[in-house]
Amino acid sequence: MTIKIKIRDREYQIEGEVQLTKALKHLNIPNQSVLAIRNGILLTEDEPLHSEDQIELIEVISGG
């Protein structure tokens, strides 16, 4: 019963239910650097994540 969080080619797993903002903090990913998508829907950071959710984080910073 885990939440799967994917960012590019990395995948993380978090146990139990947690708010998106807390999951990002746990993974040390600044909220400003990503957009989170679940089932094609953009999530705000207060969104609760549930067991078996698959979250894709889209990195938003680029440049050289």
Added chain:
Amino acid sequence: MHCQKCEKKASIHLQQHRMALCKEHFLEWLLNQTENSIKKFHLFTKGERILVAVSGGKDSLSLWDILWQLGYCVDGIYIDLGIDARIGYSQKSRLLAEQFASERKLKLKVVDVKAAYSENIPEMTERTQRGQSKPCSVCGLVKRYIMNKSALEEGYAVLATAHNLDDEAAILLMNTLNWSMDLIRRQLPLLPERPGFVRKVKPFYRTYEREAAAYALLSGIRYIYEECPYSKGSTQLYHKRILNQIEDRQPSVKLDFYLGYLRANENRMFALKADDKENIHEYYCANCGQLTNRGDLCSFCNLTSGQKL
């Protein structure tokens, strides 16, 4: 979290503006914000022809879409740099730019660097050893030259690039850490036209990179998600990451940093003294006629005429 305007479920929370918006209201808000940014600095008008520099990434395609939606007369230019790096980077990004233009029936000019100058960017870099195998400096030089040349030759009033607030804040941070006053002085949303130099503008100067990405995702714009293979480990990315860590603790710090700079600039905090002005010399390249700060050939003509820089 609910949309501040209609109470629907919000798609995005803009901490820096203390505002949450649903998809429809966010897309409308970013259009209005871009229009306000254009008007605030008189970047261009509805009657002027605009050339927007397009890379196939989220920022430039979102900017092109927004300017088009706002009713500006805007064409695109894509520069094929010939970067492959085993992922077909240029090929993919070119295809996305072409698809974007074709779906909207917009005009896109494509300049293939290798076809025009016999070498692509990695080849130029290897030959000149400029940048110690990192092509970013050659790439920047070539892109700036081609964009300016194309805009001038084809009679555009203005060249628009999709530099966003995160770009501007990161560059300002770097220039401030180095106290590069000549660069700080020029980090403005508008650089006016001069002989040999088209007006350059940055309509996204107050748009967060996250907002540009959200606009692309929510409006279904397909963009190249892969990072330029050569940008990995770049100082600009490092500064952006640090600024985002600060922004998470201190919402709107990036916006305040850049807008504070613009206010300071308006108050002539960085203005040149009369003595300094006398020491600035500008020349025109003997080969192409573009503005340069050195005599004889400009850096681009030196690069393409086989010189080691």
